[in-house]
Amino acid sequence: MLRSGARAGRGGMPLGRLFAAPALLFAAFVLLPLIALAARAIGDGEVVERLTSPFVLHALRLSVVTSTVTLLLALALGVPAAYLLARTRFPGHRFVAILVELPMVLPPTVAGVGLLVAFGRRGLFGGWLAAVGLELPFTTTAVVLAQLFVSAPFLVRSLQAGFESIDPTYEHVSAALGVSALRTFWRVTLPLARPALLTGAVLCWARALSELGATLIFAGSFEGRTQTMPLAIISAFESSAGLSGAIAISAILLVVALFLLVLMRLTLRSVPAYLRDETAEP
Amino acid sequence: MIARPHARLLPLMLAALLAVVMFACGGDDSGGSTPIATAPSATVLPAAATASAASATATPTAEPLTGTVSVFAASSLTDVFTAAGEAFTEANPGVTVEFNFQSSSALAAQIEEAAPADVYASADEAQMQRLVDKELIAGAPAVFARNLPVIVVPADNPARIASATDLSKPGVKLVLAGEDVPIGRYARQVIGNLAADPAYGPAFKNAALANLVSNEANVRAVLAKIELGEADAGIVYRTDAMVSGDRVLAIAIPQSANVIATYPIAVVDSSENAEIAAAFVAFIRGTEGRRLLSDAGFEPGSGA
Numbered sequence: 001m002l003r004s005g006a007r008a009g010r011g012g013m014p015l016g017r018l019f020a021a022p023a024l025l026f027a028a029f030v031l032l033p034l035i036a037l038a039a040r041a042i043g044d045g046e047v048v049e050r051l052t053s054p055f056v057l058h059a060l061r062l063s064v065v066t067s068t069v070t071l072l073l074a075l076a077l078g079v080p081a082a083y084l085l086a087r088t089r090f091p092g093h094r095f096v097a098i099l100v101e102l103p104m105v106l107p108p109t110v111a112g113v114g115l116l117v118a119f120g121r122r123g124l125f126g127g128w129l130a131a132v133g134l135e136l137p138f139t140t141t142a143v144v145l146a147q148l149f150v151s152a153p154f155l156v157r158s159l160q161a162g163f164e165s166i167d168p169t170y171e172h173v174s175a176a177l178g179v180s181a182l183r184t185f186w187r188v189t190l191p192l193a194r195p196a197l198l199t200g201a202v203l204c205w206a207r208a209l210s211e212l213g214a215t216l217i218f219a220g221s222f223e224g225r226t227q228t229m230p231l232a233i234i235s236a237f238e239s240s241a242g243l244s245g246a247i248a249i250s251a252i253l254l255v256v257a258l259f260l261l262v263l264m265r266l267t268l269r270s271v272p273a274y275l276r277d278e279t280a281e282p
Numbered sequence: 283m284i285a286r287p288h289a290r291l292l293p294l295m296l297a298a299l300l301a302v303v304m305f306a307c308g309g310d311d312s313g314g315s316t317p318i319a320t321a322p323s324a325t326v327l328p329a330a331a332t333a334s335a336a337s338a339t340a341t342p343t344a345e346p347l348t349g350t351v352s353v354f355a356a357s358s359l360t361d362v363f364t365a366a367g368e369a370f371t372e373a374n375p376g377v378t379v380e381f382n383f384q385s386s387s388a389l390a391a392q393i394e395e396a397a398p399a400d401v402y403a404s405a406d407e408a409q410m411q412r413l414v415d416k417e418l419i420a421g422a423p424a425v426f427a428r429n430l431p432v433i434v435v436p437a438d439n440p441a442r443i444a445s446a447t448d449l450s451k452p453g454v455k456l457v458l459a460g461e462d463v464p465i466g467r468y469a470r471q472v473i474g475n476l477a478a479d480p481a482y483g484p485a486f487k488n489a490a491l492a493n494l495v496s497n498e499a500n501v502r503a504v505l506a507k508i509e510l511g512e513a514d515a516g517i518v519y520r521t522d523a524m525v526s527g528d529r530v531l532a533i534a535i536p537q538s539a540n541v542i543a544t545y546p547i548a549v550v551d552s553s554e555n556a557e558i559a560a561a562f563v564a565f566i567r568g569t570e571g572r573r574l575l576s577d578a579g580f581e582p583g584s585g586a
Contacts, residue, residue: 122511137512138495220496238388239462
């Protein structure tokens with residue numbers, strides 16, 4: 001029963017009452033584990049102790065470094081790819097678009113197996129790499145590649161949608177005014193796509209930071225070299241430290257993730273109002 | 283113009299999806315969920331009363347057992363326990379056995395967090411003791427089998443490993459299980475024992491561990507990396523090398539330095555199927571179980 005007409009007077013949110021219950025349920029479901037985790041971590045008091053242990057510090061540093069490198073690589077490769085997907089129509093365009101989205105729906109372990117089969121020592125291309133002395137498995141590079149594979153599509157997809165929503169007229173006007181194509185892209189197109197770029201970058205970075213399955217299978221797990229935070233959490237959980245060890249490390253990762261999210265949102269705030277999507281919550 | 287077959291493609295794809303779901307559900311019941319994606323999956327044996335003339339040597343019980351028993355067992359027991367499960371359900375048609383095969387340490391962690399296990403079979407006493415200390419085990423664990431660690435290399439032996447000494451050769455990619463995983467602990471003990479031998483020297487240990495490139499989640503993950511040829515050498519159980527057959531080459535560890543892996547089994551205290559659990563444990567420790575274990579290459583457990 002939607003008495004939207006009658007409710008319209010109360011702040012103009014006719015669906016507020018109807019949607020409040022499911023929305024609150026969802027919010028509670030997402031918040032409760034995080035709150036429980038934070039509460040347990042503070043209560044147990046192990047967090048500070050663990051924070052200074054080499055095991056955790058190595059994992060933290062590795063996670064932050066690899067996910068940042070992944071993000072930069074994703075930007076370098078993904079921005080041009082997204083632009084071409086948005087602005088041009090080549091044979092097999094739809095196929096490529098689906099391929100780009102595939103890593104998003106693929107289970108990470110499948111991605112890991114695929115990377116191993118392709119780039120492992122006995123892999124399809126791995127053989128050639130090995131011939132030039134480049135063996136990828138068990139290296140930090142492999143961690144970055146695994147993260148890149150699973151997280152780059154988030155950036156590309158978001159950015160592609162962003163580019164598609166920009167009226168090509170702006171670019172035509174810029175060209176008509178004698179500005180080179182590259183400068184147009186840098187000064188006109190990209191700034192206009194900034195919200196999509198930043199959303200995509202957040203998703204990409206977050207996905208890279210949390211990557212587990214592909215990393216384990218392709219890169220292995222070794223402290224300081226390939227054992228990222230998610231791998232460290234699993235290792236702690238299975239060790240004699242058990243759940244308390246895992247809680248402490250999880251709490252640390254939670255704080256880091258929160259920090260990154262806030263950082264991203266603050267950067268987004270500096271986007272001029274006319275570029276920001278006005279209907280979205282800032 | 284580009285043809286748009288969407289009108290027919292969509293119902294076709296939905297039908298295909300439905301077919302896949304029906305096929306997946308219509309087969310075995312899915313059971314024994316494993317929370318950690320990287321671990322080997324659980325297998326379930328339905329209570330099908332197979333019409334086998336050569337029936338298993340069933341221990342006669344007063345009443346036929348019915349129900350489900352959830353067995354958490356070390357990864358190295360995957361093949362032999364699966365076979366044992368089949369034999370057990372043949373002898374007890376009313377029973378369904380669900381397996382959860384992962385590293386003993388991962389399983390212990392899950393049992394600590396109240397995972398629904400009825401039987402726990404570990405690859406070392408330390409992980410079993412971990413649960414005994416937390417009063418999660420009913421009764422006293424019994425050692426039902428022993429095993430021997432062995433060095434394995436890929437079938438074509440890319441690093442030309444001929445003996446244990448070669449583990450310390452520079453550039454060798456060594457893969458072991460994690461420190462808390464039984465085989466990981468045993469392997470490190472072996473390396474330590476070798477280093478204590480004057481023929482190897484203390485530098486052996488540092489050199490060998492410097493070659494370590496990954497701490498895998500369980501013994502089968504180590505085996506997989508060797509089979510794939512991604513690593514040059516690993517330490518697994520002799521029984522795992524047998525399972526891999528031609529895909530790996532096994533190199534014996536000098537007997538003086540080798541350790542004996544002892545496998546205890548016990549009923550979990552919180553089990554709601556204690557009777558079936560006890561029956562399964564008895565089966566493993568009984569004639570049929572011992573035969574299956576020895577066929578798989580396990581040494582007998584301590585007497586009684």
